[in-house]
Amino acid sequence: MFDSLSGKLGAVFDRLRGRGALSETDVLDALREVRLALLEADVALPVVKDFIAKVRERAVGAEVLRSVTPGQQVVKIVNDALVDALGGAGAVPLNLNAASPIPILMVGLQGSGKTTSAGKIALRLHKDKKKVLLASLDTQRPAAQLQLQLLAEKAGVGSLPIVPGETPVQIAHRAMDTARREVYDVVLLDTAGRLSIDQELMDEVRAIREATNPVETLLVVDAMTGQDAVNTAKAFNDAVGVTGIVMTRMDGDARGGAALSMRAITGAPIKLTGSGEKLDALEDFHPERIASRILGMGDIVGLVEKAAAHIDQVEAEKLAKRMMKGMFTLDDYANQLNQISKMGNLSGILGMLPGIGKIKQQLEGANLDTKIIGRQAAIISSMTKQERRQPEILKASRKKRIAAGSGMTVADVNRLLKQYDDVSTMMKRVGKMGAAGALKGMMPPSFGPRRPF
Amino acid sequence: MALGSFFSRLKQGLSRSTQKLTEGITNVFTKRKLDDAALDELEELLIGADLGPRVAARIIDNFRRTRFGKEVTDEEIKSTLATEIAAILGPVAVPLAIDPGHAPHVLMMVGVNGTGKTTTIGKLGQFYRDLGLRPMMVAGDTFRAAAVEQLQVWGQRSGVKVISGAPESDAASLAFEAIKHARDERADLLLIDTAGRLHNKSALMEELRKIIRVIRKQDPTAPHSVILVLDATTGQNAVQQVRVFKEMVDVTGLIVTKLDGSARGGVVVALAEEFGLPIHAVGVGEKLEDLRPFSPEEFAAGLVGN
Numbered sequence: 001m002f003d004s005l006s007g008k009l010g011a012v013f014d015r016l017r018g019r020g021a022l023s024e025t026d027v028l029d030a031l032r033e034v035r036l037a038l039l040e041a042d043v044a045l046p047v048v049k050d051f052i053a054k055v056r057e058r059a060v061g062a063e064v065l066r067s068v069t070p071g072q073q074v075v076k077i078v079n080d081a082l083v084d085a086l087g088g089a090g091a092v093p094l095n096l097n098a099a100s101p102i103p104i105l106m107v108g109l110q111g112s113g114k115t116t117s118a119g120k121i122a123l124r125l126h127k128d129k130k131k132v133l134l135a136s137l138d139t140q141r142p143a144a145q146l147q148l149q150l151l152a153e154k155a156g157v158g159s160l161p162i163v164p165g166e167t168p169v170q171i172a173h174r175a176m177d178t179a180r181r182e183v184y185d186v187v188l189l190d191t192a193g194r195l196s197i198d199q200e201l202m203d204e205v206r207a208i209r210e211a212t213n214p215v216e217t218l219l220v221v222d223a224m225t226g227q228d229a230v231n232t233a234k235a236f237n238d239a240v241g242v243t244g245i246v247m248t249r250m251d252g253d254a255r256g257g258a259a260l261s262m263r264a265i266t267g268a269p270i271k272l273t274g275s276g277e278k279l280d281a282l283e284d285f286h287p288e289r290i291a292s293r294i295l296g297m298g299d300i301v302g303l304v305e306k307a308a309a310h311i312d313q314v315e316a317e318k319l320a321k322r323m324m325k326g327m328f329t330l331d332d333y334a335n336q337l338n339q340i341s342k343m344g345n346l347s348g349i350l351g352m353l354p355g356i357g358k359i360k361q362q363l364e365g366a367n368l369d370t371k372i373i374g375r376q377a378a379i380i381s382s383m384t385k386q387e388r389r390q391p392e393i394l395k396a397s398r399k400k401r402i403a404a405g406s407g408m409t410v411a412d413v414n415r416l417l418k419q420y421d422d423v424s425t426m427m428k429r430v431g432k433m434g435a436a437g438a439l440k441g442m443m444p445p446s447f448g449p450r451r452p453f
Numbered sequence: 454m455a456l457g458s459f460f461s462r463l464k465q466g467l468s469r470s471t472q473k474l475t476e477g478i479t480n481v482f483t484k485r486k487l488d489d490a491a492l493d494e495l496e497e498l499l500i501g502a503d504l505g506p507r508v509a510a511r512i513i514d515n516f517r518r519t520r521f522g523k524e525v526t527d528e529e530i531k532s533t534l535a536t537e538i539a540a541i542l543g544p545v546a547v548p549l550a551i552d553p554g555h556a557p558h559v560l561m562m563v564g565v566n567g568t569g570k571t572t573t574i575g576k577l578g579q580f581y582r583d584l585g586l587r588p589m590m591v592a593g594d595t596f597r598a599a600a601v602e603q604l605q606v607w608g609q610r611s612g613v614k615v616i617s618g619a620p621e622s623d624a625a626s627l628a629f630e631a632i633k634h635a636r637d638e639r640a641d642l643l644l645i646d647t648a649g650r651l652h653n654k655s656a657l658m659e660e661l662r663k664i665i666r667v668i669r670k671q672d673p674t675a676p677h678s679v680i681l682v683l684d685a686t687t688g689q690n691a692v693q694q695v696r697v698f699k700e701m702v703d704v705t706g707l708i709v710t711k712l713d714g715s716a717r718g719g720v721v722v723a724l725a726e727e728f729g730l731p732i733h734a735v736g737v738g739e740k741l742e743d744l745r746p747f748s749p750e751e752f753a754a755g756l757v758g759n
Binding site: 141142146225 | 497500501502503506565566567568569572596597598599600602603605606607651652653654659684686687688689690691693694711713714715716717719720739
């Protein structure tokens with residue numbers, strides 16, 4: 001696992017106790033770590049070098065504020081520079097300032113997620129009351145046109161009828177004609193994935209561009225992309241003039257350094273991010289969030305959003321009310337387990353918290369994962385309804401039956417009951433404290449190691 | 454498969470991807486003293502090829518110990534570097550072993566979205582049919598729109614039967630039925646495609662484990678191979694991908710795709726060091742014959758441009 005940058009810088013600056021301006025040596029030491037962190041995050045080397053040079057300029061001689069350590073100061077400078085490099089705070093929307101039908105062209109490597117992203121953008125525009133036509137120009141990959149047609153049906157937008165044997169340029173012309181005739185607002189043109197070094201296919205996408213004159217040419221890039229991001233960005237930008245970038249698979253755990261490379265090479269803003277397989281999993285790009293992620297400083301906003309998305313509001317309120325009354329059954333506990341497991345792998349969630357690098361390693365050592373949650377849920381589901389409501393009736397013979405039913409041991413059942421007990425005690429306390437403390441209760445304490453974070 | 458044509462094809466694919474690295478090395482090392490600055494630059498070159506900081510540092514340390522301060526030529530650097538990399542990759546170059554005695558040998562293809570699982574299954578089907586086996590393919594990606602149709606097109610091209618279920622049906626029960634079916638039709642190799650999934654989505658990973666559990670009800674020794682398909686454009690996150698897939702579904706080997714692009718796939722070296730999982734094959738194009746056995750010497754030589 002990567003150590004977080006803040007942790008590394010902490011080590012560098014532990015040696016520095018001085019205050020005043022940052023000296024050149026301080027900065028160089030710190031920047032060595034920054035460089036490594038950026039490379040580990042897959043930011044392309046030339047982009048890293050440029051970036052480091054800029055930060056050095058800003059950092060040397062900068063006054064260290066009285067309230068922060070030199071390490072924190074450098075992290076702040078780096079973070080700010082990173083946000084700038086990613087396009088500054090705030091999101092850049094799709095450009096739809098043109099006469100209808102507005103052509104939007106999707107380009108990128110194979111498997112970057114163009115077709116899925118096209119479907120997502122279509123759904124978003126459809127929700128904004130635009131009449132959208134999806135057209136697949138992918139005559140290369142088997143069934144790609146069918147895939148887009150199915151996505152169009154799901155999104156409730158139009159799709160260009162498939163005519164076998166047409167060339168991509170012919171399909172593009174037909175799409176634009178159809179859109180004019182049937183008064184569509186936006187035409188999304190999905191192209192085949194192509195290698196940036198495949199001259200023939202790059203010529204083809206250039207021809208498509210000339211035929212349709214798109215208002216937006218979106219380069220779709222996988223967030224897991226490594227150093228090759230530079231080549232891809234440059235080749236596509238040279239060939240078709242990229243106007244915006246869509247980063248896909250942002251729901252993975254890649255640091256997403258490719259975002260910085262893409263932005264630096266093309267100069268085009270990153271407009272959208274894909275973060276899931278469902279059609280509505282499309283978000284605006286926020287440079288300040290990805291900056292934290294690249295630096296390994298956590299993504300608090302992302303965490304909160306994730307929690308909000310996965311924790312069922314109604315369930316949570318119901319639970320809060322019950323807690324207030326001091327009622328918290330094993331069913332409630334199972335419910336909680338379920339909600340946590342929906343948020344994904346625990347160490348993934350923890351990874352979104354700042355400064356957690358070291359603890360995360362320990363947790364991984366402790367073999368903490370969602371398996372525990374699954375097992376506990378299994379134990380609870382092997383209980384009768386009455387047992388779940390009144391766990392106190394669980395004696396040896398019932399425990400044996402539950403253990404057998406869930407494929408666990410009696411000791412496991414006891415451990416679960418103990419944890420449930422801990423949680424419900426805490427719940428009662430929270431109940432007395434009022435709803436403000438409720439969020440803390442969403443995470444049963446016994447999942448963590450018994451040391452304070 | 455003729456070895457000669459394999460080498461030339463792989464080299465063709467790799468030579469383009471390594472042109473940049475080669476140029477870089479040439480620039481840095483033509484008649485130059487191997488000092489700290491030069492070593493730093495070499496380390497950056499390796500990182501730039503996606504080798505990963507750890508592997509890059511190790512190789513550089515070797516150079517520092519043995520060659521520091523010497524006048525070195527471009528050729529020397531290249532050959533030493535190639536030897537280093539080939540030595541790391543040597544132990545993992547293990548061909549995919551299919552045992553028709555399992556009747557059928559069950560192979561599962563897993564990986565994150567968009568790495569080329571379906572394409573690779575299509576290619577493998579054709580490859581083993583040409584070898585005289587009786588393969589069957591299972592369109593187990595019941596999630597992505599038109600994934601089933603994509604595999605069916607491959608099946609039509611190669612004359613390999615494709616077993617499929619209804620859209621969004623349960624992949625595990627489809628796999629279960631498919632094994633029965635394969636036995637009835639005396640197939641000796643069953644290639645199961647699965648939906649792409651990100652390794653950090655525990656529910657989806659759990660679903661993959663379920664497929665395996667259900668398969669084992671038909672044959673307790675199955676799956677006999679679990680192949681993780683890796684996209685060569687992937688950066689350091691590949692390490693985490695392999696780690697999680699290996700832990701969750703006991704991956705038995707890797708296939709690296711898209712090596713015909715400008716990506717260098719250097720992360721493979723880091724993977725070999727960290728996990729030692731066999732690399733069975735590489736994909737260097739979209740055609741059926743573009744799936745090739747993995748050769749460490751060719752890969753390494755290609756990487757450094759020899």
